[in-house]
Amino acid sequence: MNIGEIARRAGVSRSTVSYALSGKRTVSEETRRRIQAVIDELDYRPNAAARALKEGRTRTLGLVIPPASLRLTDMQLGFVASVVEAAARADLDVLLSPSGGDHDRSFERVVSGRRVDGVILMEIRLEDERVTRLQQTGLPFVTIGHTAHPHGTCWVDLDYAALIARCVHHLADLGHRRLALINRSTELVAAGYGPAQRALAGFTEAVTQRGLTGVDLCCADDAPSGETCFEQLRADHPEVTAIATINEAALPGIQRAAERAGLAIPADLSIAGVAARHWAEDFRPPLTAADVPTEMGAHAVDLLLERIATPDSPPRHLLLTPPISLRSSTGPAPTR
Amino acid sequence: MNIGEIARRAGVSRSTVSYALSGKRTVSEETRRRIQAVIDELDYRPNAAARALKEGRTRTLGLVIPPASLRLTDMQLGFVASVVEAAARADLDVLLSPSGGDHDRSFERVVSGRRVDGVILMEIRLEDERVTRLQQTGLPFVTIGHTAHPHGTCWVDLDYAALIARCVHHLADLGHRRLALINRSTELVAAGYGPAQRALAGFTEAVTQRGLTGVDLCCADDAPSGETCFEQLRADHPEVTAIATINEAALPGIQRAAERAGLAIPADLSIAGVAARHWAEDFRPPLTAADVPTEMGAHAVDLLLERIATPDSPPRHLLLTPPISLRSSTGPAPTR
DNA sequence: TCGGTTCGACGAATCGGTTCGACAGGACGA
DNA sequence: TCGTCCTGTCGAACCGATTCGTCGAACCGA
Numbered sequence: 001m002n003i004g005e006i007a008r009r010a011g012v013s014r015s016t017v018s019y020a021l022s023g024k025r026t027v028s029e030e031t032r033r034r035i036q037a038v039i040d041e042l043d044y045r046p047n048a049a050a051r052a053l054k055e056g057r058t059r060t061l062g063l064v065i066p067p068a069s070l071r072l073t074d075m076q077l078g079f080v081a082s083v084v085e086a087a088a089r090a091d092l093d094v095l096l097s098p099s100g101g102d103h104d105r106s107f108e109r110v111v112s113g114r115r116v117d118g119v120i121l122m123e124i125r126l127e128d129e130r131v132t133r134l135q136q137t138g139l140p141f142v143t144i145g146h147t148a149h150p151h152g153t154c155w156v157d158l159d160y161a162a163l164i165a166r167c168v169h170h171l172a173d174l175g176h177r178r179l180a181l182i183n184r185s186t187e188l189v190a191a192g193y194g195p196a197q198r199a200l201a202g203f204t205e206a207v208t209q210r211g212l213t214g215v216d217l218c219c220a221d222d223a224p225s226g227e228t229c230f231e232q233l234r235a236d237h238p239e240v241t242a243i244a245t246i247n248e249a250a251l252p253g254i255q256r257a258a259e260r261a262g263l264a265i266p267a268d269l270s271i272a273g274v275a276a277r278h279w280a281e282d283f284r285p286p287l288t289a290a291d292v293p294t295e296m297g298a299h300a301v302d303l304l305l306e307r308i309a310t311p312d313s314p315p316r317h318l319l320l321t322p323p324i325s326l327r328s329s330t331g332p333a334p335t336r
Numbered sequence: 337m338n339i340g341e342i343a344r345r346a347g348v349s350r351s352t353v354s355y356a357l358s359g360k361r362t363v364s365e366e367t368r369r370r371i372q373a374v375i376d377e378l379d380y381r382p383n384a385a386a387r388a389l390k391e392g393r394t395r396t397l398g399l400v401i402p403p404a405s406l407r408l409t410d411m412q413l414g415f416v417a418s419v420v421e422a423a424a425r426a427d428l429d430v431l432l433s434p435s436g437g438d439h440d441r442s443f444e445r446v447v448s449g450r451r452v453d454g455v456i457l458m459e460i461r462l463e464d465e466r467v468t469r470l471q472q473t474g475l476p477f478v479t480i481g482h483t484a485h486p487h488g489t490c491w492v493d494l495d496y497a498a499l500i501a502r503c504v505h506h507l508a509d510l511g512h513r514r515l516a517l518i519n520r521s522t523e524l525v526a527a528g529y530g531p532a533q534r535a536l537a538g539f540t541e542a543v544t545q546r547g548l549t550g551v552d553l554c555c556a557d558d559a560p561s562g563e564t565c566f567e568q569l570r571a572d573h574p575e576v577t578a579i580a581t582i583n584e585a586a587l588p589g590i591q592r593a594a595e596r597a598g599l600a601i602p603a604d605l606s607i608a609g610v611a612a613r614h615w616a617e618d619f620r621p622p623l624t625a626a627d628v629p630t631e632m633g634a635h636a637v638d639l640l641l642e643r644i645a646t647p648d649s650p651p652r653h654l655l656l657t658p659p660i661s662l663r664s665s666t667g668p669a670p671t672r
Numbered sequence: 673t674c675g676g677t678t679c680g681a682c683g684a685a686t687c688g689g690t691t692c693g694a695c696a697g698g699a700c701g702a
Numbered sequence: 703t704c705g706t707c708c709t710g711t712c713g714a715a716c717c718g719a720t721t722c723g724t725c726g727a728a729c730c731g732a
Contacts, residue, residue, distance in 0.1 A: 002717085002718055002719080003718065003719060003720095004718075004719095012681075012682085013681065013682045013683070014682090014683095014718090014719080014720095015681080015682065015683075015684095015720080015721075015722095016680085016681055016682075018719070018720055018721080019680095019681090019720090019721090022720080024720090024721080025680085025681090025721090026679065026680065027680070027681080028679080028680060028681090031680080031681080043448070045444075045445075045448040045449050045450075046449070046718080046719065047389070047449065047450050047717085047718050047719065048445075048449040048450060048451045048719095049385045049386075049388035049389040049394065049450065049451075049717085049718080049719090050385075050389050050687090050717070050718035050719035050720090051718080051719055051720080052385035052687095052719090053383070053385040053386050053389050053686095053687050053688065053689085053717090053718080053719075053720095054686075054687050054718080054719050054720045054721085055687085055719085055720070056687075058385065060431070063432075065420075067421075068417035068418065068420045068421035068424075069417075069421065071413075071417070071614060072413060072417070077407075077408060077413060081404035081405075081407070081408070081434075082404065084401075084404045084432050084434050085403075085404035085405065085434060088404075088433075088434055088440075088441070088442045091441060091445075093431050093432070093433070093442065093445060093446065093451065094431070094432045095396070095429050095430070095431055095432075096399075096420050096429070096430045096431075096432055097424075097429070098417075098420050098421060098424055105424075105427060106424045106429065108381075109384075109427075109429060110429065112379070112381040113381050113382065113383065113384040114383050114384060114385065115384045115385075115429065222614075223614075223617065223618050252618040252620070253618075255620070256620070259620075278407060278558075278559075281559065282559050282588040282589075284588070284591070284592070284595075284620055338687085338688050338689080339688065339689060339690095340688075340689095348711075348712085349711065349712045349713070350688090350689080350690090350712095350713095351690080351691075351692095351711080351712065351713075351714095352710085352711060352712075354689070354690055354691080355690090355691090355710095355711090358690080360690090360691080361691090361709095361710080361711090362708095362709065362710065363710070363711085364709080364710060364711090367710080367711085382688080382689065383687085383688050383689065385687085385688080385689090386687070386688035386689035386690090386717090387688080387689055387690080388689095388717095389687090389688080389689075389690095389716095389717050389718065389719085390688085390689055390690045390691085390716075390717050391689085391690070391717085392717075
């Protein structure tokens with residue numbers, strides 16, 4: 001059932017059916033009704049590929065996610081969910097591309113086969129080949145997170161430096177003098193992953209400003225690494241009484257190791273971080289954390305649609321600094 | 337840069353370029369090289385829409401997920417991840433359609449706009465309009481979970497009845513005599529959600545078989561509901577010493593409420609369930625559970641590809657019964 | 673009655689690929 | 703030497719929509 005079949009049955013030309021559907025030219029009420037009746041009867045829907053070919057747009061957004069093998073964090077999942085939901089609201093579909101390596105087939109298919117009208121990129125590195133590639137293709141895109149050269153691109157991001165600094169100040173206010181930052185993996189830091197670098201910068205600056213001593217550690221994004229990381233921390237710096245972290249995946253491990261070491265949270269050890277709200281609430285004890293706004297993905301979609309509509313407008317950015325929600329994982333420093 | 341441009345620069349016809357690319361007819365080595373050189377230089381990639389239009393297939397799979405507003409469980413996230421990964425391995429893209437209601441635009445776009453070659457459906461109900469809709473369109477599809485009429489369709493599912501029965505037997509072996517099943521939400525059960533119904537059936541049968549007393553409760557898929565649900569359970573049936581559940585989202589709440597009631601796990605209360613492995617391991621204490629196989633999504637993709645290739649073959653099913661991994665959330669019944 | 677609008681519909685071109693039929697020219701066997 | 707087969711290439715049709723130019727009929731005022 002194509003448009004020709006509809007036209008035949010309604011006794012009109014194909015163009016008339018098209019105009020009846022799009023409303024771009026007037027069609028008499030009588031004709032329109034006849035066409036609509038046939039369409040309803042046959043349950044006709046225009047072929048998306050044909051339309052995309054002619055119109056030059058696909059009504060589809062690409063979403064580049066970390067490779068599926070890596071478990072998505074709750075925060076990342078929240079991005080994906082809100083992107084998909086916002087896209088659905090705008091009657092757009094979302095094409096998923098798992099791509100962590102800088103040069104994989106799925107990513108190439110999506111960007112260079114003109115399969116999508118625009119792309120949203122997650123897990124951005126400070127120097128990111130995918131961003132470079134997108135720039136050279138001219139495909140509109142928005143990143144969640146930003147690169148070292150943020151002015152030329154559209155993005156929405158969390159101000160990790162400010163967020164971690166707030167955690168430090170909060171902990172300092174509670175009397176903690178020796179803090180640790182548990183960052184994300186060594187590889188990510190080495191690869192120039194922005195949040196990791198900025199978290200470190202924010203931590204260092206706040207610690208200095210408050211005259212505290214701070215140590216920072218890298219830790220892979222999973223619970224077992226969290227355990228070994230915490231054990232390492234205890235061995236090297238037993239004096240630490242508070243932890244700030246952006247590594248939500250490692251937290252269950254950190255907590256497990258703390259428990260094994262006989263440390264109660266928050267009596268002996270305070271923990272503050274950055275995490276999705278649900279996740280922070282489900283944590284035991286509920287985690288004091290900057291709650292990542294659920295609508296970040298929606299912001300990204302808005303920015304992208306704007307960019308698709310007016311590709312030459314100056315790129316816009318959104319740097320979010322959600323407030324810290326005080327829960328039960330932080331408390332006064334132990335009096336020793 | 338379209339195929340005509342490549343042809344012009346290489347001094348051949350468009351069809352020759354197409355054949356050089358697809359290999360469906362012989363092209364002389366000399367010509368092929370010239371064409372390839374031009375393609376490499378211009379970084380040409382065939383337009384996906386044009387190809388889809390002509391070939392009648394889109395090299396894209398549709399994945400229908402629960403609406404984004406509901407937080408995906410770790411198990412569901414595992415399905416999505418493994419579907420996406422398996423599809424990428426087969427050089428297919430995945431189009432996401434969030435659709436919980438039975439009649440929404442995103443779902444209709446995907447199934448009736450011929451945007452995908454096949455569909456994978458999650459969160460199936462015993463009577464599911466989406467399945468009916470797909471059957472009438474004739475689009476190949478596979479469900480993760482199955483309906484009340486499972487013979488006509490392709491699916492892969494967990495044998496919840498057997499899984500919950502195993503949990504019951506395990507708990508009975510540990511000496512527990514009074515058990516509770518914490519199921520999923522009342523609405524889901526009322527709507528005929530298969531896993532919920534089958535879990536209940538398996539629970540009831542195993543409890544009867546072992547001569548135990550069992551109570552079953554419904555609980556919405558979130559931690560706060562888990563808390564109130566457990567409080568209700570304690571109020572109505574304080575004698576219960578063990579819980580079996582398929583509601584992983586409610587578990588943090590259940591555990592929180594148990595803790596507040598002064599119950600230690602597993603000393604005073606044992607819990608066994610069905611959950612993603614990572615999730616069970618990160619739980620405190622680590623959860624004795626049937627580990628949902630990570631490759632379920634991959635199985636679904638395999639079945640779907642088979643179905644797309646031979647639409648008239650008899651539908652195949654896969655009913656998985658992963659073993660229970662013993663961890664620390666179950667123990668001997670308290671001697672009272 | 674005639675020229676100028678407006679309305680409603682049609683036909684043809686187009687988007688960018690794939691594929692079928694045709695065909696030129698060389699190799700080969702009879 | 704002729705017919706046949708094979709190889710490599712081309713031209714044209716086609717997939718299913720959108721859109722531009724055109725055109726007849728009705729209508730209007732002069």
